[in-house]
Structures are given as structure tokens and as C-alpha cells.
Amino acid sequence: MSYPSSIQNLINEFSKLPGIGPRTAVRFVFYLLRKPQSELDAFGSAILDLKKEIGVCSRCFNITESGESKLCSICQNPQRDQKTICVVEEALNIPAFEKTRQFNGLYHILGGVIKPRKGVGPEQLKIRELVERIKNNGISEVIIATNPTTEGETTALYLVRTLKPLKIKTTRLARGLPTGGDLEYTDEVTLGSALAGRREYQ
């Protein structure tokens, strides 16, 4: 049994999304088949136009509404601490920090992590631009906030080494137990970090 080509075509497209297998893709397509054409038009156009109005901040490489300015809304905000930069892998990571309301500095988006196997070296990331930015803007602290994965760690180590000659404060996020976690199910590396980083009650 094969599906009509327009259905199979959309199943294939949905299957490319991260974490979506063919079964879920089929479910999405049959869900859409029951919707009026106007909803399909809105959805399809949203995908076609996704990048039409989007630019990249010339300073931190965050995504930004194009046509407005070359700087993103965070870089434009004079209320923010201009001396602290939080370095993240993707623009996608910024909302998580913003939601904490505990960071008021600027960001720098690397655009990925070092993945030698996939041909992504340091020169494919915005590392040179980060160094320039630190040199030219009197930055006092760089928080390296790559993901706690092997590739994120590798990239963080590379950054630490690269930034060393600049002699600025370079920090990383604390490791330990996630809030709401369960000791019983915590892996040994996380628990080891939590022990190593333990703090005295005040």
C-alpha cells in the first residue's frame, strides 16, 4: 500500500524534523488532511516566509527582525551590562537565560560546536569574531555556556585556550544536581560534579 504522492511527499518532509519518525509524520499529515485549505495555506506560507524577514545581529549573531537595525534587540538595549558576554552555541539557547532574569549582559552565538567528524572546525564558528569583540569593547567577563555534552565541552576548552592570552575573567556554568532531579537516577558524572562543587551552608 502506498500513499498518494502528495501525502508521501509531506510525510518525507516531516520525517526530516529532529525526533520525528515516519509514524509521527503520517499522523501529522492525516491531521492536516482534515483541516481546511486556509489552514494549510497559513502553515505552508509560514515555512516559506520563515527566513524572509530575518537577519543576523552584526555583533552577537543572534537572530533579529531584518530591516529594523543591524543589531538585535539585546545588543541595542542600553540597560544591559555591556561588559559581560555569555557565549552560547545557538540563538535558540538565549530564551533559557532570559527566563532566569539573572543575566543582564550580552550574548555571543557561536553558531554550533566543534565537530571534527562533520568537518566543523573552530574557523566555522564565530570565534574569531568573539576575540575581536572582546579586544575592542573592554569586556570584563566571558561566561562560556556551551552545552554540557562532549562536543560542547571540547568547544569550551578550545575557547578557554583561545581567550587565555586576552587575560580576561572566563567562567563556566556550575555543574550539579538539576532542581527537581532524583538522586537515585542521577548519573555518576553529575553526582561527582555536585560533590566536587558542594557549598557550605551559610
Add this chain to the structure above:
Amino acid sequence: MSYPSSIQNLINEFSKLPGIGPRTAVRFVFYLLRKPQSELDAFGSAILDLKKEIGVCSRCFNITESGESKLCSICQNPQRDQKTICVVEEALNIPAFEKTRQFNGLYHILGGVIKPRKGVGPEQLKIRELVERIKNNGISEVIIATNPTTEGETTALYLVRTLKPLKIKTTRLARGLPTGGDLEYTDEVTLGSALAGRREYQ
């Protein structure tokens, strides 16, 4: 922190898909942001054109490639047993039966289940058409294969009552333990059905 409108717009569209929350929707959008426009064009067009080439089989209401014929490929196939109809809720259910390779009859797609709360009564489903089909085509068996949910059961019971005057064999799928299941985690209704329907070793 708010996203540019074109991003927020697509996040909203993805969030409408079944089982997709805002976090997953954000992940999809950022995944697409890294893709070239040509891939977005292919994806967007696949959604816009989904229903353009699609028709509905005039006999069983399965989806079919329009322009080809008024009957779907299953109804057109002379190799299939024309006397047996398997009644399903959605066209989406057909591939599951086809994969078993144990059913060689025809299908009838109801187009949903009876949901009084959402205003879906028997007259919104293709039940009248099913009765006509049985009367006019010398059908010998109707397998009622609605989902094993409350609504599916309600619809099945309604069908049984409606088909009774036609005096044809009406069957339902066996209930019991799913292959690969675990007795420990089997709910009491399923286990009760498995007990009630137990079979003697031959």
C-alpha cells in the same frame, strides 16, 4: 524576550500539530532556520499542495490520487475479496491492516467516530453509505474495526445495531494481550478480555 514575528508565527503553526508543544515547535523552527531556502520551499510547498492532488474514493471513502479514477487502488483491485468489508475510522488506519497481509477484502472509512459532545452524530459519518453498500453488493461479512476506545466502542455498538436488520455476519477484532506486552503492566480490562477470550492449545 520575544522572537521575530516570522519565527513566532511558525512556532504557533507547529504547536497546532498533535502532540507538539511550544518547546518542540521552537526546536523545529530553529532546525529549519539552519536549512537553505530551497529546503524550506520544498517543505512549504508540500503543505500547500497536500490536498491539491487528492480525492476520495467514491465507494469506500479512502484517500486516492485524484484525476486517476473515482475508485481507490484497493477498490479497483480485482484480486481483492469483494464480499468482505473492514470498517475503520480513518483512512490512516488502512496501512496497519495492509501490513498484516492477512486481510484481502475491501475497506469502508467512516470518517471519524460518534462524539456527541463535539456534535458528531451518526449522520456525520459514512454509515448510510455503508448500509447502501452492503445492500447493493452482496457483502457477506463486515469486520468492525473502530479503535478500542470509548468512542470507538460506542460507534461499533451503533453500527452493530444498524446492521442487524441486514442479517449479515458482523465481526469485531479479538481483544487480548498485545504481542511484546508485559503481564505486569497490562491493564485489568485488557487482561480480562485475554482471559475471557482464551483458547485451548491444539
